[in-house]
Amino acid sequence: MSRFLNSFHKNLLPYTPGEQPVDMQYIKLNTNESPFPPSEKVIKAINETEISKLNLYSDPECTALVKRFAGLYNVKPENILFGNGSDEILQYCFYSFCGEDKKAIFADITYGFYSVFADLFHIPTDIIPLNDDFTLPLDRFKNAGGTVFIANPNAPTGLALTKNEIIEVLESNKDDVVVIDEAYVDFGAESVVDLIGTYKNLIVVQTFSKARSYAGGRLGMCFADKELINDMKMIKYSLNPYNIDRLSMAAGIAAADDDAYYKNNAKTIIENRAWLVDELHALGFEILDSKANFIFAQHPTYDGKRMYLQLKDRGVLVRHFDKERISNFNRITIGTKDQLTVLVDTIKAIIKE
Amino acid sequence: MSRFLNSFHKNLLPYTPGEQPVDMQYIKLNTNESPFPPSEKVIKAINETEISKLNLYSDPECTALVKRFAGLYNVKPENILFGNGSDEILQYCFYSFCGEDKKAIFADITYGFYSVFADLFHIPTDIIPLNDDFTLPLDRFKNAGGTVFIANPNAPTGLALTKNEIIEVLESNKDDVVVIDEAYVDFGAESVVDLIGTYKNLIVVQTFSKARSYAGGRLGMCFADKELINDMKMIKYSLNPYNIDRLSMAAGIAAADDDAYYKNNAKTIIENRAWLVDELHALGFEILDSKANFIFAQHPTYDGKRMYLQLKDRGVLVRHFDKERISNFNRITIGTKDQLTVLVDTIKAIIKE
Structure with a gap:
């Protein structure tokens, strides 16, 4: 770091995104993307007419996009806020509702960005270890005394809480914000968007990056109560009012218009996940019960990191975390059936050697 | 604000973007956009092939885009960082190089976002009043004892410093970062990008939103020394690593490939500016010597706010600031000749009444 960097940041450890190597073509099962392209309606919406208007600023209120999603989710426009990826929304949550006197509470094994935001903004934390079976120790999240962040389903485990379990957390933290990060909710977990009318302390975060x-x-x-949305809007207007570009605005609306396409893709991912789980079970793997578009798997005898490296050598990328408790696991994104067939065949070859 | 918002933010005053009314079609001369569409090459670059790949994350390092602009500006890739608009870059500058023990120094009349960032991050400031003729009191920016932010040309005045004047500021602040915000540099001011090799404390910010x-x-x-870029990258990777989307990456490269188109448009804007200045001088206006794609003008007898409201009533939007010292001025974006002709005719009609 330079001598000019403020000493406030001297211990900062940035987020490490999944690797995006350019040395060769990989079967990429490491960053939980969808293997399917955007809907035809989205592709048509990003057309020459829209592109030709890029000289003009976008609408900072995202009026049309917000209205479309209010209809789709049966909430009011005042209950929605868009961001440049859900990471930006999470950033608003940390910066708005945590601080020196309000800690952030999250699991030790969860989305890696939570601890990065806490570090960046010097927010004190209460980091709660998952149970031995990687489930969330729910009681530790009740009356937690700070802003609660729960990824549901959790990453990289894929395990989900039920709606009733989340209600228990909401009920017991009425004086604190509870952020439910539903990045992976479309692959089998229960959404709690319909609870924002009941719980004024609930923020439900979703993303366009997965399903x-x-x-x-x-x-x-x-999605949240109007007052929480307005707080975050104040932060947005103090950071980057034009954060959503014109093309994403048009694409988002078109995506809402073709919701069935994405729902159908999610169904395919769920089917592929079941197939992959069966195949890997047959090879002796232990796999957590995933409700996400990835599985978290370990082999009882074959080392996880070695498996990751061997797969990479053979052109298949999965995600390995060099972290205590989970270093024998790999997180494998659910791709197309073809991609998963190559994965399974490659694993078979590796184990056989 | 909700009862959940951290008290840290209780006095926050967000940035107010220029109005984007949807009640009727205006001649929009209020937000300093270009009146010309993106280049044909940009329109072609955002094509079905690129759109179909939006299911995959963008390259967080922006490798291809950075390489292309390193070539165009004759610097090394390590000297460039991209952001989601230059507002995001400015955000990195404030958060990286200012802090409790390092104040931010900028003019009282300049880009409104500087004071918003300072407020948002609780950064102490030294806000230096412009001279009576709206020029920058250069000596006050020498040995300034903090991180210096200068918009060159300045907004909303349009007045520019010479390169030699900026060198004086850089020479006298060698232990502090000097940020030169060149959002409007393409309309007649001198850029200092070529000084980043000489001054390790210099950051030059540019935008795609204007020229x-x-x-x-x-x-x-x-553009900056590698060490400053790396500091800001650390902040970027702690906030939103995938901040630049795939389409903007492709569009940026295509824009570099058609640099002559944009240079030619800037030339047209400069010509139109000269024409508008002549026309308004003939109507008695006082106009600062603008090197930007807007002018800052006041009439000796006709009230500035009334002029703004009268223009709006008749379908022409300009920007008025309800702020001491400049409340009699309007900032008028230089549009096409047709747009400016309507503006001048409308002003004539208003004054006549």
Whole structure:
């Protein structure tokens, strides 16, 4: 770091995104993207007419996009806020509702960005270890005394809480914000968007990067009581009012118009996940019960890191975390049946050697 | 604000973007956009092939885009960083190089976002009043004892410093970062990008929102010594690693490939500016010597706010600031000759009444 960097940041450890190697073509099962392209309606919506208007600023209120999603989710426009990916929404959550006197509470094994945001903004944390079976110790999240962040389903485990379990957390933290990060909710977990009317302390975060095939376009959103949305809007207007570009605005609306396409893709991912789980079980793997578009798997005898490296050598990328408790696991994105067939065949060859 | 918002933010005053009314079609001369569409090459670059890949994350390092602009600006890739608009780059500058023990120094009349960032991050400031003729009191920016932010040309005045004047500021602040915000540099001011090799404390910020006709697409960049770039990258990777989407990446490269188109448009804007200045001088206006794609003008007898409201009533939007010292001025974006002709005719009609 330079001598000019403020000493406030001297211990900062940035987020490490999944690797995006350019040395060769990989079967990429490491960053939980959708293997399916955006809907035809999205492709048509990003057309020459829209592109020709890029000289003009986008609508900072995202009026049309917000209205469309209010209809789709049966909430009011005042209950929605969009961000440049759900990472930006999470950033708003940390910066708005945590601080020196309000800690952030999250699991030790969860989305890696939570601890990065806490570090970046010097927010004190209460990091709660998952149980030995990687389930969330729910009681530790009740009366937690700070802003609660729960990824549901959790990453990289894929395990989900039920709606009733989340209600228990909401009920016991009425004086604190509870952020439910539903990045992976479309693959089998229960959403709690319909609870925002009941719980004024609930923020539900969703993304277009997973089920909505738009990771490379950047769009995320959250649902919450109007007052929480207005707080976050104040932060947005103090950071980057034009954060959503015109093309993402058009693409988002078109995605809403073709919701069935994405729902159908999610169904395919769930089917492929079941197939992969069966195949890997047959090879002796232990796999957590995933409700996400990835599985978290370990082999009882074959080392996880070695498996990751061997797969990479053979052109298949999965995600390995060099972290205590989970270093023998790999997180494998659910791709197409063809991609998963190559994966399974490659694993078979590796184990056989 | 909700009862959940951290008290840290209780006095926050967000940035107010220029109005984007939807009640009727205006001649929009209020937000300093380019009146020209993006280049044909940009329109072609955002094609079905690129859109179909939006299910995959973008390259967080922006490798191809950075390489292309390193070539165009004759610097090394390590000297460039892109952001989601130059606002995001400015955010990195404030958060990286200012802090409790390092104040931010900028003019009282300049880009409104500087004071918003300072407020948002609780950064102490030294806000230096412009001279009576709205020029920058250069000596006050020497040995300034903090991180210096200068918009060159300045907004909303349009007045520019010479390169030699900026060198004086750089020479006298060698232990502090000097940020030169060149959002409007393409309309007649001197850029200092070529000084980044000499001054390790210099950051030059540019945007695609003005001369590059991409305000609605969000792309900004900065040039600086490698160490400063790496500091800002650490902040970027702690906030939103995938901040630049795939389409903006492709559009940016195509814009570099058609640099002559944008240079030619800037030339047209400069010509139109000269024409408008002549026309308004003939109507008695006082106009500062603008090197930007807007002018800052006041009439000796006709009230500035009334002029703004009268123009709005008749379908022409300009920007008025309800702020001491400049409340009699209006900032008028230089549009096409047709747009400016309507503006002049409308002003004539208003004054006549």
